[in-house]
Structure formats: C-alpha cells, structure tokens
Amino acid sequence: MTSRILLQLCALLVLLYSKSAAATSDSKPGKCSLEHFQSQTRDLKRFDSGDLSKYQQVAAKLEPCLDETHRDLLLFNNEIHYKMGLIHLSMGNDMKAIKSFEGLQSLGDSYYNLSKTRLSDLYVEFGLWLKLKELIPEDDTGEIFESLNKTLYEKINDPDKLSTIDDELVPMLNISPYDLDTLTIRADFLFHKLFTTKTLNDITSAYEIVRIYDVILEKHKIALTLDQRIEIHYTAALLQLLILNSEPTLHLRKCLAIDMDYKPCKDLSLLVSRLNKINPSRSQLFDTQSYALGSNVDWKKVSDYYLSKKRENIVNYQWINNKITELVNSNTDLLITNRPVTKGLFKFNPETPLVDDAANFSFFRFIDIIVCEASMQLTHTNDPDKKKNKKAADHFCKKALKLTLNDDEWNQFMDAMNKKETQLPDEFTTNLWNTYPTLATYMVEKIISRKNFRGGNEHLQTHIIKFFQDNELFGAENPVIKAQASVIKQVFEKKQKLDQQRQRQQQQQHQQQQFNFFQQFANGQHGQQQQYQQRAPPQQPGHNPDKDYYKILGVAKDANTKDIRKAYLNLTKKYHPDKQGSLSEDEQKKVHEKMSEINEAYEFLSDDSKRNEYDQGRAGGRPGGQNQGFNFQGQGNPFPFGNMRRGF
Numbered sequence: 001m002t003s004r005i006l007l008q009l010c011a012l013l014v015l016l017y018s019k020s021a022a023a024t025s026d027s028k029p030g031k032c033s034l035e036h037f038q039s040q041t042r043d044l045k046r047f048d049s050g051d052l053s054k055y056q057q058v059a060a061k062l063e064p065c066l067d068e069t070h071r072d073l074l075l076f077n078n079e080i081h082y083k084m085g086l087i088h089l090s091m092g093n094d095m096k097a098i099k100s101f102e103g104l105q106s107l108g109d110s111y112y113n114l115s116k117t118r119l120s121d122l123y124v125e126f127g128l129w130l131k132l133k134e135l136i137p138e139d140d141t142g143e144i145f146e147s148l149n150k151t152l153y154e155k156i157n158d159p160d161k162l163s164t165i166d167d168e169l170v171p172m173l174n175i176s177p178y179d180l181d182t183l184t185i186r187a188d189f190l191f192h193k194l195f196t197t198k199t200l201n202d203i204t205s206a207y208e209i210v211r212i213y214d215v216i217l218e219k220h221k222i223a224l225t226l227d228q229r230i231e232i233h234y235t236a237a238l239l240q241l242l243i244l245n246s247e248p249t250l251h252l253r254k255c256l257a258i259d260m261d262y263k264p265c266k267d268l269s270l271l272v273s274r275l276n277k278i279n280p281s282r283s284q285l286f287d288t289q290s291y292a293l294g295s296n297v298d299w300k301k302v303s304d305y306y307l308s309k310k311r312e313n314i315v316n317y318q319w320i321n322n323k324i325t326e327l328v329n330s331n332t333d334l335l336i337t338n339r340p341v342t343k344g345l346f347k348f349n350p351e352t353p354l355v356d357d358a359a360n361f362s363f364f365r366f367i368d369i370i371v372c373e374a375s376m377q378l379t380h381t382n383d384p385d386k387k388k389n390k391k392a393a394d395h396f397c398k399k400a401l402k403l404t405l406n407d408d409e410w411n412q413f414m415d416a417m418n419k420k421e422t423q424l425p426d427e428f429t430t431n432l433w434n435t436y437p438t439l440a441t442y443m444v445e446k447i448i449s450r451k452n453f454r455g456g457n458e459h460l461q462t463h464i465i466k467f468f469q470d471n472e473l474f475g476a477e478n479p480v481i482k483a484q485a486s487v488i489k490q491v492f493e494k495k496q497k498l499d500q501q502r503q504r505q506q507q508q509q510h511q512q513q514q515f516n517f518f519q520q521f522a523n524g525q526h527g528q529q530q531q532y533q534q535r536a537p538p539q540q541p542g543h544n545p546d547k548d549y550y551k552i553l554g555v556a557k558d559a560n561t562k563d564i565r566k567a568y569l570n571l572t573k574k575y576h577p578d579k580q581g582s583l584s585e586d587e588q589k590k591v592h593e594k595m596s597e598i599n600e601a602y603e604f605l606s607d608d609s610k611r612n613e614y615d616q617g618r619a620g621g622r623p624g625g626q627n628q629g630f631n632f633q634g635q636g637n638p639f640p641f642g643n644m645r646r647g648f
C-alpha cells in the first residue's frame with residue numbers, strides 16, 4: 001500500500017519537475033508546448049504597439065513548431081495573428097494588418113472566420129481583386145469594379161468623354177477608397193482640370209488633390225519611394241498655400257525632414273517663413289473665436305510692410321507675385337509632366353508657362369484680407385492717417401468681398417446698403433462670418449454706417465442684431481467689433497423702446513393681438529439652433545432633406561453599414577452604364593442622373609455623422625445643409641465620395 005503511494009508521489013514529482021522546467025527554460029521538451037506560449041501572452045490586453053512587439057516575438061518562436069500534428073498550436077497561431085492584425089488596424093497600418101490576417105490558417109475556428117471577414121473588407125478597400133477571388137470565389141465586387149474601370153479607360157482615351165469620368169471614379173473610390181491606381185488617376189485628372197481650365201482658384205479640386213495625397217501617404221507609405229514622398233509633400237504644400245489658403249507647414253516640414261536640400265521645398269519654405277514674420281496667423285484671422293477676442297498683432301507694422309505711404313497699393317505685391325510665379329513655373333516639370341505617383345494618362349502642353357499672373361491664386365485674397373484687416377483695425381486706433389486707412393480698408397476689403405460673394409450675394413449686399421426695404425437672407429452674415437470673419441466685419445461696418453440702418457430698416461436692424469447675438473459679439477474684445485457693438489446696442493435699445501411703445505398702443509387698441517418683438521425674437525432663436533461649425537473652405541455640399549436616401553438605395557431606415565454598402569454595390573452594378581454606347585443620349589442622361597442620386601445617397605448614409613445629420617434634418621429638426629454659406633468662385637460640385645468606416 002505505502003509503496004504504491006510512494007511510487008505515485010515520485011511520478012507526480014517527476015511530472016512537476018518537468019513542467020517547471022518547461023516553463024522556465026527553452027529546453028527541448030517544453031519549447032513547443034501550448035502552455036509555454038500562452039504564458040507569454042497571458043497579460044497582453046492593451047492592444048498597443050508594446051503588445052504588438054511581444055506578439056511578434058511569440059509568433060516568430062511559434063513558427064518552427066507549426067505542423068499538422070499540433071492543432072492546438074495552429075489554433076493559437078491563428079489567435080495571435082488575428083490580434084496582431086487588429087493592433088495594426090488600430091494603428092492605421094492597413095497593409096501590415098493584411099499581412100497578419102493572411103497568416104491565419106483555415107481551421108474552421110472563429111479567429112479564422114473573423115479575420116476572413118476583415119481580410120475581405122481590406123481586399124476590397126485596396127482593390128486587391130485577385131486575392132479576394134481566391135479568398136471568396138463567389139464575391140463579384142471585383143467584376144463590378146473592373147467594368148467601371150473598363151469604361152473609365154475608354155473615357156480617358158476619348159477627349160469628348162473625359163469630363164464625365166467622375167461617373168466612374170466616384171463609385172470606384174466608393175468601393176475601393178484606397179486603391180492606389182484609382183486614387184492616382186483621380187488626382188491626375190483633378191490636376192488636369194486645375195491647370196487646363198486656367199482657373200487657378202478651383203478650391204474643390206485642390207482640396208480633393210491634397211486629400212488624395214494624404215490618403216496615399218497614409219495608406220501606401222511603404223510602397224512609395226522617398227522621391228515620390230518628397231514630391232507629394234511639395235505639391236500638397238503648394239496647393240495648400242496658393243489655392244487653399246491654409247498653412248503648408250506640416251507638408252513642408254515632412255518634405256525637408258526627408259531631404260533638407262530639396263530645392264522646391266526649401267524655396268517655398270523660405271517664402272512662407274518670410275511672410276509669416278509679417279502676417280498674422282491664420283487662426284487669428286479665420287478662427288471666429290480668436291478673431292472676436294481680438295489679437296495683439298501689430299497692425300501698424302503689417303500695414304507699413306504691405307502698403308505704400310499713401311496706402312493705395314501693395315508695394316510687395318509684385319515681389320510676391322514674381323516669387324510665386326517663378327516658384328510654380330520653375331517646377332512645371334514636377335507639376336505637369338511628372339506629377340507625384342502619376343500614371344501619366346493626361347497630356348498637357350508643358351511649352352507654355354503654367355502661370356502668367358500668380359495674382360489669380362486665392363493666396364492673394366489672403367493677402368488682401370490681411371491688408372483689409374490691418375486698415376480696418378488702424379481706423380479704430382489713434383493712428384493719425386484715419387482717412388487713408390479708411391480708404392485702404394474700402395479698397396482691399398471690397399476687392400476680397402467681391403471675389404468671395406457671387407453676383408447674387410453681392411447684389412443683395414448692395415441692396416441692403418441702399419434700398420430701404422431690403423432683407424438679407426437669415427444666415428447671410430453668419431455664413432460669411434464663419435468663412436471670413438474679416439469680411440463679415442467689414443460688411444457690418446458698411447451697413448451700420450448707412451442711414452438705411454440707423455434710419456429704420458427694421459429687417460436690416462433685426463438681421464444685424466441677430467447676427468451679433470447669435471455669434472455672441474456684444475461681448476467681443478476685438479476693437480472694431482467692440483465699436484460696432486456699441487452702435488448696434490443703441491439701435492437695439494431704441495428699437496426696444498419703440499417696440500414697447502408700439503406694443504402699449506397695440507395693447508390698448510386690441511388687447512388680443514399683441515406683438516412682442518422680443519418674444520418673437522426669443523422664439524425665433526430657439527426654433528433655429530445656430531450651427532457653429534467652422535467651415536473650412538471648401539464647404540461640404542449639404543444633404544438634401546427632401547430626398548429619401550433610404551428609398552433611393554432601397555434599404556431600411558435601420559440598415560447597418562454593411563447592408564447599405566451591399567445595396568450600393570448592387571445598384572452600381574445595375575445602373576452603371578457599361579453598355580452606354582447602346583443607349584440613346586436621353587437614356588444616358590437618365591442613367592447619369594440616377595447614378596448621381598445613388599452616389600449622393602451613399603455619401604450621406606455610409607458616413608455615420610453625415611447620416612445622423614441627415615436623419616435629424618429629415619425629422620424636421622434643423623434645415624439641411626444646403627445653400628449654407630457662400631459659393632467660392634470656380635468651385636464645381638463634384639460629388640465627393642463618402643469614406644467608408646469599418647467597425648473596429
């Protein structure tokens with residue numbers, strides 16, 4: 001009896017010993033045991049880069065142990081690769097995520113199934129059709145894409161049809177937003193548009209090109225050569241500075257970080273830093289809150305730098321113009337013939353200089369606005385040249401304002417100043433304020449100085465008072481706005497008294513029908529919550545709450561993103577005019593309209609926040625985003641594709 005117990009005890013001891021040996025050393029017996037590997041990953045759950053490197057180590061050690069006889073290890077290997085894939089995704093390294101997910105073996109386990117779903121989404125997003133077919137033979141997304149691609153290339157080779165290639169590019173990028181070829185072709189096409197139409201201030205195209213370049217840099221970084229990356233940074237910076245009126249510092253910094261001596265970036269950088277020594281920052285000018293707060297910019301210095309003694313023209317205008325013209329024209333090669341990662345599909349004539357007058361770039365509107373602002377500010381200080389400053393403000397502010405408003409809007413402004421009974425549309429001034437606070441301030445300055453305003457155009461008074469209240473400008477510290485506020489307050493109080501008087505009279509006359517301006521005013525404000533979104537130019541075209549996007553896509557109101565995407569693919573297949581040639585012109589037009597409608601519906605339903613806004617708009621909450629804000633000249637209306645969000 002006792003000897004058997006002893007024997008068992010011995011066996012147990014041996015077992016324990018060998019187990020602990022396996023856990024503490026890499027000696028042979030434990031090296032390929034599941035417990036051994038599991039113990040190394042047990043505490044990992046942070047899903048960050050630290051965990052990633054640990055998983056990678058384990059995966060590397062696991063590799064030599066993998067064979068058919070160790071199903072437990074194969075399963076564990078799947079788990080590890082799936083988790084690595086998720087971490088790569090969360091860090092935005094989609095290409096590396098694909099590699100990790102491809103490391104799983106088909107064992108019918110849930111990790112494999114999960115990663116198969118991820119992988120198929122990624123293959124579609126990146127346009128990896130052969131791999132998709134291998135993974136899921138019955139998936140025909142690739143065929144839809146290829147048929148669009150076929151039409152696309154036919155159009156590229158037919159100058160008459162070139163202008164409509166967005167009909168293919170937009171759905172292609174809706175299906176595969178990261179397909180490098182398609183992204184590149186669209187950037188190329190937009191460049192073509194930008195430079196052949198000679199509208200150097202086509203904000204929408206420029207914005208879209210920069211966006212595409214950012215996507216390419218983010219998603220295909222490893223596939224790009226250093227030269228390509230430098231060129232993309234330079235081109236993006238140039239577009240940001242000249243057309244988009246935004247700070248190009250980030251792209252310039254990244255460009256110079258790759259090659260400190262790259263001349264185009266160096267030259268551009270010098271110009272930017274030289275002007276930045278004089279110019280106020282963009283946030284001081286364009287961020288409404290900072291603007292209302294006022295700044296400690298030395299406006300006298302700004303004015304002295306830009307304006308001649310008589311303050312009638314910009315002295316450095318020509319210098320800046322020449323500098324920019326030279327900068328663009330000396331890099332014609334880069335911008336036209338060898339655009340970054342170009343497919344070289346669109347032919348230009350590089351013989352002629354790209355730009356003969358850089359003043360057409362919207363960058364010069366930025367300078368006009370700076371000069372306008374400086375002159376306006378100086379009229380509200382004790383600067384002795386009040387008259388000259390005022391004249392300069394009028395000249396430069398008006399010039400910029402005229403370029404910003406379209407003809408209708410300009411006429412409305414003129415009428416508001418001159419005609420007694422004109423009304424400005426509700427959001428007119430606020431929209432301008434959200435885009436160019438300087439110009440809205442100038443507009444208010446002009447309006448309130450008119451007899452028309454003080455003398456009792458009540459619509460106008462209400463409009464301006466509401467503008468000040470909505471944007472909380474009665475407490476602004478900006479000296480120009482402060483001065484305006486005191487004038488407007490007087491008008492407000494006078495109006496208040498008048499309204500009270502009237503009210504008393506009315507009350508006496510008919511007790512029932514009382515007209516209370518303030519009450520009406522307060523109600524008006526509540527019913528129409530102000531939207532304070534800082535609109536970056538170019539504004540996103542708004543949804544149309546009158547259209548039923550769900551019906552257009554044929555999905556239920558509570559459809560999830562996947563259903564919406566499926567329905568979109570389905571409709572793309574159905575309506576894509578692959579057989580365009582055989583359709584009459586009328587039919588082609590109808591198909592085109594249908595497809596635009598489908599694209600629009602997809603744009604808003606595929607993006608959670610846009611979908612939310614649309615749903616609210618339909619529910620009768622806020623008015624839709626349409627017609628808010630000002631049209632920028634030269635802005636076409638391509639239907640930008642919504643970006644697909646994958647749940648993570």
Ligand SMILES: *[C@@H]1O[C@H](CO)[C@@H](O)[C@H](O)[C@H]1NC(C)=O
Pocket residue numbers: 108109110113
């Ligand atoms: C994985 O998918 C296969 C095929 O669709 C299925 O048979 C299997 O049950 C799934 N495994 C798990 C764990 O869900």
Ligand SMILES: *[C@@H]1O[C@H](CO)[C@@H](O)[C@H](O)[C@H]1NC(C)=O
Pocket residue numbers: 127145146149150153
């Ligand atoms: C698109 O068409 C071009 C030209 O026919 C071809 O070279 C390219 O491989 C096609 N791309 C896809 C994804 O089908």
Ligand SMILES: *[C@@H]1O[C@H](CO)[C@@H](O)[C@H](O)[C@H]1NC(C)=O
Pocket residue numbers: 198199200354355356357360
């Ligand atoms: C620049 O603008 C002027 C006048 O607005 C126009 O005549 C000229 O063609 C434009 N040049 C370019 C290159 O756009």
Ligand SMILES: *[C@@H]1O[C@H](CO)[C@@H](O)[C@H](O)[C@H]1NC(C)=O
Pocket residue numbers: 566567570571574
């Ligand atoms: C796809 O379209 C066909 C007809 O065109 C329709 O019968 C089918 O239900 C649609 N599928 C989806 C997922 O919308």
